[in-house]
Amino acid sequence: MDVENAVLELCSLPAQVLWSFVCVYRTTCRSPPGGGSTLLLDNEEEETRKYAEPLIGSDCRQGSTSEMADLWQNAMDHAVALARRAGEVVREALQDDRKVMTKSCSVDLVTQTDQKVEQLIIQSVKEKFPTHSFIGEESVAAGEACVLTDCPTWIVDPIDGTTNFVHAFPFVAVSIGFSVNRQMEFAVVYSCLEDKMYTARRGKGAFCNGEPLQVSGQEDIKQSIISTEFGSSRDPEAVEKIFLSLRSILCIPVHGVRGAGTAAINMCHVASGCVEAYYEVGIHVWDVAAGSLLVSEAGGVLMDVDGGAADLMSRRIVAANSRTIAERLVSEIHSFSPLRDDATP
Numbered sequence: 001m002d003v004e005n006a007v008l009e010l011c012s013l014p015a016q017v018l019w020s021f022v023c024v025y026r027t028t029c030r031s032p033p034g035g036g037s038t039l040l041l042d043n044e045e046e047e048t049r050k051y052a053e054p055l056i057g058s059d060c061r062q063g064s065t066s067e068m069a070d071l072w073q074n075a076m077d078h079a080v081a082l083a084r085r086a087g088e089v090v091r092e093a094l095q096d097d098r099k100v101m102t103k104s105c106s107v108d109l110v111t112q113t114d115q116k117v118e119q120l121i122i123q124s125v126k127e128k129f130p131t132h133s134f135i136g137e138e139s140v141a142a143g144e145a146c147v148l149t150d151c152p153t154w155i156v157d158p159i160d161g162t163t164n165f166v167h168a169f170p171f172v173a174v175s176i177g178f179s180v181n182r183q184m185e186f187a188v189v190y191s192c193l194e195d196k197m198y199t200a201r202r203g204k205g206a207f208c209n210g211e212p213l214q215v216s217g218q219e220d221i222k223q224s225i226i227s228t229e230f231g232s233s234r235d236p237e238a239v240e241k242i243f244l245s246l247r248s249i250l251c252i253p254v255h256g257v258r259g260a261g262t263a264a265i266n267m268c269h270v271a272s273g274c275v276e277a278y279y280e281v282g283i284h285v286w287d288v289a290a291g292s293l294l295v296s297e298a299g300g301v302l303m304d305v306d307g308g309a310a311d312l313m314s315r316r317i318v319a320a321n322s323r324t325i326a327e328r329l330v331s332e333i334h335s336f337s338p339l340r341d342d343a344t345p
């Protein structure tokens with residue numbers, strides 16, 4: 001059992017005892033006992049270090065809370081390696097015919113590659129972190145519950161931008177979010193065809209291929225680019241609201257409206273500062289979990305489309321460079337409430 005799980009098993013002990021355990025482990029063990037097989041190729045461990053921000057350097061004897069946060073670095077490094085490996089699978093699949101299936105409707109697409117990538121990720125994580133939980137897009141589609149608990153939880157969208165993948169449109173992402181106590185601890189979004197590895201650790205900033213990210217400083221929505229998507233619902237009432245919002249926002253006027261075809265990459269664009277805000281109604285928790293941390297760690301804000309607090313299970317999101325732009329967007333959005341991801345069937 002590795003250190004994260006040992007710590008979680010010991011969580012009932014008084015903190016000072018727990019810290020002495022963690023510190024003793026960290027000074028005596030070079031790698032998690034038990035290890036477990038991983039998907040890392042020869043030099044992949046080094047490769048991932050390049051993209052995960054520097055380890056929190058702290059004197060273990062101080063037993064600070066950053067040491068506890070540091071425990072997730074191992075998991076994040078594994079997530080980066082898995083995302084890169086998954087990207088290889090996606091790129092290889094683009095060379096072949098893709099077997100396309102549908103889920104909730106005729107334009108809600110899924111492929112065997114989505115399913116294969118999700119299995120690759122979940123299987124590998126289960127070997128390394130057997131006590132962790134999962135929310136995976138294709139696992140939920142196959143009937144698994146979509147419930148976020150306090151447990152360490154991997155929130156996985158194996159291919160965000162499946163329709164793009166089917167059409168070889170060049171924005172396809174592997175999105176891996178990680179939450180503990182219902183709080184995002186790290187995020188990994190790998191834009192496979194651009195070879196851009198977006199990463200973020202809570203409290204430690206957001207990065208793209210190791211370079212720090214910062215949201216746009218633009219506060220005037222009339223000087224802004226806004227991104228959104230039409231989504232996969234063709235319900236007439238939903239489509240009506242989507243177009244009413246789009247027309248209101250376009251005619252503010254804004255400089256332009258864009259959409260990458262994937263929520264995760266739209267949120268990476270907000271974090272990178274090339275788009276001032278992204279909003280959408282109809283997304284799922286796996287589409288936005290990782291992106292939400294990237295945006296907040298790049299200095300941005302998250303909000304519900306009605307101006308309230310963002311709720312990753314609500315299927316509604318505004319991710320913006322500032323409250324000013326977020327609130328201006330909210331005033332133009334014609335919102336509706338899809339069935340929540342965690343709604344009891």
Ligand SMILES: O=P([O-])([O-])O[C@@H]1[C@@H](O)[C@H](O)[C@@H](O)[C@H](O)[C@@H]1O
Nearest residue numbers: 159160161162229231232262263
């Ligand atoms: O299905 P998928 O490609 O993982 O996720 C996609 C989202 O990223 C996108 O924002 C939404 O508009 C699409 O309808 C689809 O849900």
Ligand SMILES: [Mg+2]
Nearest residue numbers: 137157159160
């Ligand atoms: Mg997906």
